[in-house]
Amino acid sequence: MADGRLADPSPASRRGYPQEDEFGDEESAPRLRLSRRGILVLSVLVAAVLGGLAWLVFYSSVLDVRDVAVQGTTDEKLTSDQVREAVGGLAGGPLARVDLAEVEHRVEAIPRVAKVEVWRGWPHTLQVKVVQRTAVAAVKGDDGQFTQVDADGVSFATEAAPPAGVPVVELRLSQQAKDVDGVISRAQLVQGAVAVAAGLPPEIAKRAGSVLVHSYDDIELQLSGGATVRWGSPEKNDRKARVLQALMAQKGTNFDVTAPEAPAVSG
Structure with a gap:
């Protein structure tokens, strides 16, 4: 120290400088670097794995459809077997390749089906959920057959007898x-x-045995027990239904809601 310069700290004294030690460690740590050949090999391996998975899912028999599970069939008029028959060969092969839209289209073609939902139930099941049409009326034809109609006005079945508890629509037209x-x-x-x-x-629909149409403005309901309802035209149906519901609490055999603002009960 005779020349006025400070001597370099010894290795032992440098131990008091942790930041310098850290920097030295970082500089000396080896870095993983892939060569172009390594990157190429890794890419090929990844592609092979993805390709194998795609083949396994879309083309092999490992994930084939083994069952078509049907939900929503509530009676013998529409059975699960009928739905499966409509699906047909679309349910064959790998589940991932099933055309769900086409399955829906085929099942919707069944007259008694109102709505359908289809999805994949991994690993082996095609799920089909249907909503059946419900008859709100049975229209009596000139041949004596009864055509069932749902709330949307869709005719979906014709049988020799009307369903139980469903009003029968019958045309008894006046000369006018x-x-x-x-x-x-x-x-x-x-x-x-x-x-x-x-x-x-x-509660009224169950009692309405017949809906007789004499003209557009003259519709009549025949209820069980012999009561009749003059309905008039098929206008203001909601209001007429509410008024009739209130009128039914009164004694009478003849109910008139043709003018729901001025209903009447007699008999």
Whole structure:
């Protein structure tokens, strides 16, 4: 120290400088670097793994469809076997390759099916959930057969007898209605009567044995027990239904809701 300069700290004294030691360690730590050949090999391995998985899922028999599970069939009119038959060969092969939209299309083609939902139940099940149509009326035809119609006005089945608890729509047209057949068709009259039946409260619908159509403005309900309801036209159905529900609490055999603002009870 004679020349006035400080001597370099010894290795032992440098131990008091932790930051310098850390920097030295970082500089001396080896770094992993892949060569171009290594990157190429790794890419090939990743591609091979992904390709194997794709083949396993989409092309091999490991994840084939083994079952079509059907939900929503509530009676013998629409069975699970009928739904499976509609799906047919679409349920064959790998589950991942099943065309769900086409399965929905085929099942929706069944007249008694209102809605359908299809999804994959991994690893081996195709899930199909259906909503059946429910008849709100049965339209009596000239041949004596009864066509069932749902709340949307869709005809989906024709049988020799109407379903239990469903009003029967029958055309008993007056001469005046026949004279204007070209203005208001029979199909429109039936449509109006079905709308009336669809709007009835459940407790009244069960009692409504018949919905008789005399003309567009003259629809009549025949209830169990002999009571009748003059409904009028298929307009203001919701209001007429509420008024009729209130009127039914009174004694009578004849109920008139043709003008729901001024209903009447007699008999």
